[in-house]
Amino acid sequence: MVEILDTTLREGEQTPHVTFTIPEKLEIATLLDEFGVDIIEAGHPRVSKDICEAVKNIANQGYNASVLAHCRSLQEDIDLALSCDVDWVGIFFCVSNKRIEQHFRKNIENIQAQIAKTIEYAKDHGLKVRYTPEDTARTEYSTLIPVLKSAIDAGADRISIADTVGAMTPLTMYNFIKKIQSDLDIPLHVHCHNDLGMATANALAAYEAGVRLIDVTVNGLGERVGITSLSELCVSLQSLYHVNNNWKFELLLDLAQKVSEFSGLPIPTNAPVVGDHAFIHNAGLHVAAVLHNPEFYEVFPAELIGKKRTFILDKMASSQTIKQKLEEIGINARDDQVTTILTHAKSREKGVISDEEIYRLLSLGQPNSIMFQ
Numbered sequence: 192m193v194e195i196l197d198t199t200l201r202e203g204e205q206t207p208h209v210t211f212t213i214p215e216k217l218e219i220a221t222l223l224d225e226f227g228v229d230i231i232e233a234g235h236p237r238v239s240k241d242i243c244e245a246v247k248n249i250a251n252q253g254y255n256a257s258v259l260a261h262c263r264s265l266q267e268d269i270d271l272a273l274s275c276d277v278d279w280v281g282i283f284f285c286v287s288n289k290r291i292e293q294h295f296r297k298n299i300e301n302i303q304a305q306i307a308k309t310i311e312y313a314k315d316h317g318l319k320v321r322y323t324p325e326d327t328a329r330t331e332y333s334t335l336i337p338v339l340k341s342a343i344d345a346g347a348d349r350i351s352i353a354d355t356v357g358a359m360t361p362l363t364m365y366n367f368i369k370k371i372q373s374d375l376d377i378p379l380h381v382h383c384h385n386d387l388g389m390a391t392a393n394a395l396a397a398y399e400a401g402v403r404l405i406d407v408t409v410n411g412l413g414e415r416v417g418i419t420s421l422s423e424l425c426v427s428l429q430s431l432y433h434v435n436n437n438w439k440f441e442l443l444l445d446l447a448q449k450v451s452e453f454s455g456l457p458i459p460t461n462a463p464v465v466g467d468h469a470f471i472h473n474a475g476l477h478v479a480a481v482l483h484n485p486e487f488y489e490v491f492p493a494e495l496i497g498k499k500r501t502f503i504l505d506k507m508a509s510s511q512t513i514k515q516k517l518e519e520i521g522i523n524a525r526d527d528q529v530t531t532i533l534t535h536a537k538s539r540e541k542g543v544i545s546d547e548e549i550y551r552l553l554s555l556g557q558p559n560s561i562m563f564q
């Protein structure tokens with residue numbers, strides 16, 4: 192069984208130009224809980240007062256989902272998380288040689304001890320702990336493993352493998368997870384950035400390799416170009432791997448639209464799953480096949496997420512497209528009328544044939560224009 196952690200409210204609020212109000216966060220969290228995510232990463236309480244308040248508010252809603260606060264490896268951050276009543280803390284600290292040498296300028300033994308001390312402190316105070324060595328994928332393995340072992344000895348419940356800059360491919364991700372699992376005995380999480388467009392593919396590779404939990408955001412929000420998208424991941428898990436987590440797929444569009452509205456970022460029309468084009472069929476041959484069985488050109492049925500499939504009438508159309516279109520607008524056309532429209536569509540270099548044009552071609556009055564003449 193694979194779990195989902197949604198971090199729209201933490202990673203997602205790090206999207207350039209995106210901020211959420213507390214009521215917006217509560218609305219998103221409530222929908223995520225209803226959808227059935229396992230953990231809601233509600234924010235990093237140290238960042239601002241309103242974030243701290245939002246995390247506390249979300250943690251006290253009585254959701255089925257557990258609530259996690261993002262923390263630096265510092266006791267003061269754990270104390271703040273405790274004051275927010277969360278179940279989990281996600282402690283992050285990058286231990287790559289370069290970062291330690293060029294940025295932190297501390298020795299690795301001290302860093303390792305500090306991480307272990309923070310984890311012990313959190314565990315002593317009843318919290319569940321995820322430790323993320325940021326940029327895990329590019330961290331020297333010989334540095335990484337001792338730090339992870341010491342984190343596990345200190346009581347970490349989970350380790351998250353973060354592809355912080357989206358530098359992995361499905362194959363390198365699969366092999367990396369397998370290797371870590373052979374060296375450590377702890378459930379793994381995965382967090383995949385989308386800088387090269389591979390976030391969902393990499394998350395699925397991590398799933399194939401056996402990770403326990405996958406991080407996502409609604410609409411794939413996050414730093415720079417974001418991380419794995421909730422809808423892409425869950426629909427893939429359901430339709431390609433037959434994962435049955437009782438997710439309420441019918442809420443995905445609502446979630447996508449709410450987050451789009453609150454973030455001010457429109458859903459691209461060609462976005463997988465929730466984009467407007469996801470169930471519009473165009474080429475005549477496709478439409479003809481889909482009218483027999485949608486599965487010929489749909490990897491999962493539109494109905495799963497409460498969408499309707501539609502068809503485009505332009506020069507790509509076949510006579511089946513025309514018949515279907517006419518049926519949709521309530522016209523029972525003769526074959527010669529279908530041919531008239533098809534000929535017209537084929538002669539049009541650019542653009543879609545509108546309903547008005549169909550009425551005109553068939554010399555029929557439009558229901559509305561008749562009424563208001």
Ligand code: HCA
Pocket residue numbers: 202205261281282283323325326351353354355356382384414
């Ligand atoms: C960040 C980076 C992070 C952390 C992930 C985690 C990443 O914004 O702090 O703490 O699990 O991609 O490494 O999102």
Ligand code: CU
Pocket residue numbers: 202355382384413414418
């Ligand atoms: Cu991230």
